Amino acid sequence: MRIDVVSIFPEYLAPLELSLIGKARQDGILDLRVHDLRAFTTDRHRTVDDTPYGGGAGMVMKPEPWAQALSSIAADRPEGSGRPVLIVPSPAGERFTQALAYELAEQEHLAFACGRYEGIDERVIEWSREHFEVRPVSLGDYVLNGGEVAVLAMVEAIGRLLPGVVGNPESLVEESHSDGLLEYPVYTKPSVWREREVPAVLLSGNHGKIAQWRRHEQFRRTAERRPDLLEAFDAGKLPRADRTEL
Numbered sequence: 677m678r679i680d681v682v683s684i685f686p687e688y689l690a691p692l693e694l695s696l697i698g699k700a701r702q703d704g705i706l707d708l709r710v711h712d713l714r715a716f717t718t719d720r721h722r723t724v725d726d727t728p729y730g731g732g733a734g735m736v737m738k739p740e741p742w743a744q745a746l747s748s749i750a751a752d753r754p755e756g757s758g759r760p761v762l763i764v765p766s767p768a769g770e771r772f773t774q775a776l777a778y779e780l781a782e783q784e785h786l787a788f789a790c791g792r793y794e795g796i797d798e799r800v801i802e803w804s805r806e807h808f809e810v811r812p813v814s815l816g817d818y819v820l821n822g823g824e825v826a827v828l829a830m831v832e833a834i835g836r837l838l839p840g841v842v843g844n845p846e847s848l849v850e851e852s853h854s855d856g857l858l859e860y861p862v863y864t865k866p867s868v869w870r871e872r873e874v875p876a877v878l879l880s881g882n883h884g885k886i887a888q889w890r891r892h893e894q895f896r897r898t899a900e901r902r903p904d905l906l907e908a909f910d911a912g913k914l915p916r917a918d919r920t921e922l
């Protein structure tokens with residue numbers, strides 16, 4: 677998979693050089709390129725923002741540097757790949773979910789546009805549809821100072837689903853949201869810790885009972901912490917993520 681990220685703070689994406697995502701890049705599983713938006717400006721001050729039409733606080737990101745940056749990415753797309761998907765992190769976007777992570781992990785080429793200030797001139801979103809499938813995406817109902825933190829989270833959530841990134845693909849199957857429910861609690865040695873015992877069923881060696889207990893714990897936790905997910909699960913609206921193949 678090829679991923680391009682455009683930001684005025686490219687150093688914000690440095691954590692993507694670490695750990696599993698960093699290794700995936702070294703192994704050639706993930707070709708991740710970070711671009712400084714200011715490299716696509718033409719004035720001496722490398723200006724990327726200006727005052728908003730209609731007034732209001734703050735500044736808006738100018739359209740032309742974005743058009744130059746995104747055009748260069750679209751022109752450099754991998755041989756034979758389809759239209760790239762352009763993700764624009766925004767509190768006004770569709771919710772990022774495990775199901776969307778799986779969907780995006782199947783793409784050959786993703787691009788991320790990290791807005792700052794009050795956002796990117798809306799005409800960039802409209803223009804980009806000529807070259808990309810454009811998807812404003814939100815991590816949740818809160819506002820960040822820019823898209824970079826959201827990109828870190830999304831690239832990790834997507835990248836870890838690519839074949840060869842996590843050591844044991846089985847570990848992807850039984851984690852929260854993989855089947856629409858929250859994951860069950862986990863325990864390790866010692867079996868008694870500060871007078872707290874591991875549930876006896878987990879020490880029984882009875883794999884059927886262990887599986888039953890774990891499934892029950894998934895439903896109990898989901899009902900307790902995320903009843904909204906339980907409604908969707910009961911309605912059979914399992915996320916696309918309820919699959920093991922990728």
Ligand SMILES: NC(=O)c1ccno1
Pocket residue numbers: 765766767813814815816817818819820821822823826
């Ligand atoms: N909620 C979000 O994903 C977001 C992205 C940028 N600002 O907020």
